[in-house]
Amino acid sequence: MxxxxxxxxxxxxxxxxxxxxxxxxxxxxxxxxxxxxxxxxxxxxxxxxxxxxxxxxxxxxxxxxxxxxxxxxxxxxxxxxxxxxxxxxxxxxxxxxxxxxxxxxxxxxxxxxxxxxxxxxxxxxxxxxxxxxxxxxxxxxxxxxxxxxxxxxxxxxxxxxxxxxxxxxxxxxxxxxxxxxxxxxxxxxxxxxxxGDSCLSPAVAPAMQTQEQLDISADALFAFNKAGYDDLLPAGRRELDELVQRLNEVYARVDRITLTGHTDRLGSAQYNQRLSEQRAGTVKAYLQAQGISTEIQTVGRGATEQLDQCGTATKPTRALIDCLQPNRRVTVEVSGIRK
Structure with missing residues (x-):
């Protein structure tokens, strides 16, 4: 200056x-x-x-x-x-x-x-x-x-x-x-x-919650009229292992799993209710043992949701047992976010 x-x-x-x-x-x-x-x-x-x-x-x-x-x-x-x-x-x-x-x-x-x-x-x-x-x-x-x-x-x-x-x-x-x-x-x-807003991160679409349901044959899981952990058959264990693998590979997050046990119409309602609950509980225990930490709910429906009545006969013949096989199942419902 x-x-x-x-x-x-x-x-x-x-x-x-x-x-x-x-x-x-x-x-x-x-x-x-x-x-x-x-x-x-x-x-x-x-x-x-x-x-x-x-x-x-x-x-x-x-x-x-x-x-x-x-x-x-x-x-x-x-x-x-x-x-x-x-x-x-x-x-x-x-x-x-x-x-x-x-x-x-x-x-x-x-x-x-x-x-x-x-x-x-x-x-x-x-x-x-x-x-x-x-x-x-x-x-x-x-x-x-x-x-x-x-x-x-x-x-x-x-x-x-x-x-x-x-x-x-x-x-x-x-x-x-x-x-x-x-x-x-x-x-x-x-x-x-x-x-404009060019410096902002692009809006990410909210992840969609998905639900899927699959049935696992109880005959593959358990011997007839059995429901305990030690009663799981090799084929049933393999099927559950595949389910665990699917959950880990397909889902980014699993929020809830619901296991519903079903029986055929043979036997008393009380017996079938208890059997369906036990089978759902055993599947839950197996999944948890394989590292699934998601909340798992178990439900027993007994024989209340039959897929095939196979007539009205009640004598447990081999033909009737085989016909009623689709009714003996554990339904798996998965709710979560897919990858």
């Missing part, structure tokens, strides 16, 4: 030099985001002090970023853009309140972030800037309300600030001076709209 060469406007008294030095560099004069008054920005010392204030604000942004808040975060981006437009106008010798008020907005956001609070998302028209391009403000509001905001938050934050910047120029010097900043805002909004 070049020095301003001008005649002194007052005569220094003895000791006044050190006093002025103290005032210029006193933390009270430019602590936080306080800039020198426009009329005081006529010395290298004052200007350097203001530049130091900008550097301090920039360092605060870096520090917050180091704590884990992304550079592209909406609020941190907005703090950066307020800082940028403030410094831009300061270096253009804007003597209005805009540089100070814009820098003050950066400070407000950073103070909230420093304290772990959520900054206000409103964008004030600092220095009583004109509200221009209502269509862009409305477009920004629309883009801020959708899920994809995180994909383009930085661009929207800076677009808002640039619209205020443009409004300040428009009020001070007209549209021609506002045009470059309007263009910046237009470009940022267009870029945000083009990005």
């Amino acid at each position: 070049n020095s301003f060469n001008q005649a002194p406007i007052f005569k220094l008294l003895p000791g006044a030099g050190s006093l002025i030095f103290t005032l210029l560099f006193s933390p009270l004069l430019y602590a936080g985001t306080g800039l020198h008054q426009p009329e005081d920005r006529i010395t290298d010392q004052a200007i350097n002090a203001d530049i130091a204030t900008y550097k301090q604000t920039q360092a605060r942004i870096a520090e917050i970023n180091n704590k884990g808040i992304a550079v592209t975060d909406y609020h941190l981006s907005k703090a950066q853009c307020w800082l940028d437009v403030s410094l831009h106008e300061y270096t253009r010798n804007d003597r209005s309140a805009f540089p100070q008020e814009a820098l003050g907005q950066s400070d407000v956001i950073l103070s909230a972030l420093d304290s772990g609070q959520q900054p206000d998302s409103e964008t004030p028209l600092v220095n009583d800037a004109d509200r221009i391009r209502t269509d862009l403000w409305e477009r920004i509001a629309s883009l801020k309300s959708v899920q994809g905001l995180s994909c383009y938050a930085q661009k929207l934050a800076c677009a808002e600030v640039e619209l205020v910047h443009a409004g300040n120029e428009h009020k001070q010097q007209g549209w021609r001076h506002a045009k470059p900043y309007i263009q910046i805002a237009e470009d940022l909004v267009a870029e945000a709209a083009a990005i």
Whole structure:
């Protein structure tokens, strides 16, 4: 920054030099985001002090970023853009309140972030800037309300600030001076709209709950009229092993298994009820022994759900026993999510 060469406007008294030095560099004069008054920005010392204030604000942004808040975060981006437009106008010798008020907005956001609070998302028209391009403000509001905001938050934050910047120029010097900043805002909004929700993970269709049912012949599982664990036949064990393999290979998650035991109509209702319950319980124990940890419910239906009556005879002849074979079964119902 070049020095301003001008005649002194007052005569220094003895000791006044050190006093002025103290005032210029006193933390009270430019602590936080306080800039020198426009009329005081006529010395290298004052200007350097203001530049130091900008550097301090920039360092605060870096520090917050180091704590884990992304550079592209909406609020941190907005703090950066307020800082940028403030410094831009300061270096253009804007003597209005805009540089100070814009820098003050950066400070407000950073103070909230420093304290772990959520900054206000409103964008004030600092220095009583004109509200221009209502269509862009409305477009920004629309883009801020959708899920994809995180994909383009930085661009929207800076677009808002640039619209205020443009409004300040428009009020001070007209549209021609506002045009470059309007263009910046237009470009940022267009870029945000083009990005859309592209950074979001594609929606995953919810996994469909499926149910299937299969019947295992009790004759393959057990000897006639048997139901104990030691009564399981080799063929029945193989069939249950295949069921376990299917559950492990086909299902990503098995939520529930229901085992329902059935008998034929021969014998008393009480006997058949107990036999059907025992067979379902034995199959449950075998599945659990093979590592199936899913909840397994067991039900006994006795002879209440016959598939084939095979007439009305009750004498257990070989022909009748063979005919009634489909009724002797364990039904397996599986509910879960397939791979």
